[in-house]
Amino acid sequence: MATVSVSHTISSRRFFGGVSNPEPRTFQGKGISFLSRNQHSGYHGLRSINNVDILPHIRTVKPNTREAKKRGFQNARSRSSTSIICGSGMRVVFVSAECAPWSKTGGLGDVLGGLPPAMAANGHRVMTVSPRYDQYKDAWDTSVLVEVKVADKLYTVRFYHCYKRGVDRVFVDHPVFLEKIWGKTGGKLYGMVAGEDFDDNQLRFSIFCQAALEAPRILNLNDGDGFSGPYGEDVVFVYNDWHTALLPCYLKSMYKANGIYQNAKAVFCIHNVAYQGRFMFSDFESLGLPDTFKSSFDFYDGYTKPIKGRKINWMKAAILESDKVLTVSPYYASELVSGADKGVELDDVLLKTGITGIVNGMDIQEWDPRIDKYLPVNYDVTTAMDAKPIIKEALQAELGLPIDRTIPLIGFIGRLEEQKGSDILMEAIPEFINENIQLVVLGTGKKIMEKQLEQLEKKYPHNARGVATFNVPLAHMINSGADFMLIPSRFEPCGLIQLQAMKCGTIPIATTTGGLPDTIKDGVTGFLMGGFNVDCEVVDPVDVGAVGKAVKRALSIHGTPALSEMIEKCMVQDFSWKGRLRSGKKFC
């Protein structure tokens, strides 16, 4: 039995802050086998099949064979641009560590909640697989068990299931998920402290990836209106972020090598390149993979934690072992291959494979101000100018701010960490706080930043409030009650906040990075303030000045017809997943 040290997932601290590094811990892992299976039958539903699958706002960065070779990849290969998600009636299995509304720490959960039903509506049979972190009251025990083997130790997982909005929602049950998280907040899916991983995250996600590969083969799901039985082997796995990186490796080593899943494809989607899963090199032995995969994981960086020098990098393997690499906006795709800073040292790997950026959609039901249950009054584009001031007053009352429907109110919602530029925002507040405005900041994350938030009211009792909780109703009130939404992200793969804000008629003031310029038209549907320094160790005074300048620019339209015109242009846009699937260029 191999005993290996396990560290945690690390991003590139220098560029993006990343997470701190706990001391390496031990965990046992090696070898995997599937032992028992039961059959499950009997879920019903109805849907029709059509055959449209066209995705918009897409740009592909083609594999740059010459550049990749120049940068040391002798085997740089050109990937076929053959469609693997185009066409209808496919069986698509999304695999993700979070899936809203059952589990969510941020945008990844949102995407897994919204995209699968849109694909199902386009005629595909769609499943999501995510861990069962809680006793979800709407998911039934299938009684199907699978045993996976890690380090000569067997782990029995159980599948739970529900069928909603045309999608099979499958949950993998094991104490490494439920017992660790249960009773805690949704923000604890990866570790007890923001930015720090559980010591056994490699074990957890190894178990999860193995279970996910079994789900389409063994779950006998009857949706009742077109689809029944197991999904079978001709499936497309869409696996998301580093937690699922082992999936294509096991797909090849355990299945394809044994004649199973011969036509299955593996599509990797990057939601955030800053979290890569960098671990000690010796941990490779625990993954139960043949040595032929070692080179895909092999990674050198200049950091001393968790250990100096050679490491394994889960995301690197996820990219290299995939059939296709996607990310969540075209602008982000181009940033990822632009250099080591924005590609967080995987730029050269992505140059080798190529990457396609597709702008995220959003959940237009949750963020529809006509039916939003969290608002004191509902509104649409024709009534926004009357309703928003009422909501603003309710928000002010709730937060103990002076009630004044005419004062411009600026919001910020997001994780409190360097990616989101919350540190830049804190330093920029003096630049605009005296402009007769109010500011509301809602976020959770790094403890030091949460403390700063709590100080806001003391510092600016008449103008500012900070709320350091994960508070969905308040997020809805801010999105509708504010006039402007500040998004000072250092980098933002797509960003959902700006979409949610615009849908509610709140004007985004955002940096020019990732999906922000893909979704905001400067001076038309918002204000762009340029790209910021991505070095997370510093707050660049130039960026602080840029925030102040952009806020003043936005304030100049407040109270003028230009504001209502902009609100209208924001609100009439189609941000739905359906819209994304319907319009624009063909996906691949």
Ligand SMILES: Nc1ncnc2c1ncn2[C@@H]1O[C@H](COP(=O)(O)OP(=O)(O)O[C@H]2O[C@H](CO)[C@@H](O)[C@H](O)[C@H]2O)[C@@H](O)[C@H]1O
């Ligand atoms: N304190 C709080 N209370 C209530 N709700 C809160 C909250 N803080 C955040 N939220 C909600 O969480 C979500 C965050 O969405 P983002 O796109 O900013 O996510 P994130 O950066 O996690 O996702 C990553 O993945 C997504 C999906 O691909 C990319 O859009 C994004 O750029 C990338 O960083 C939004 O729905 C927002 O309303």
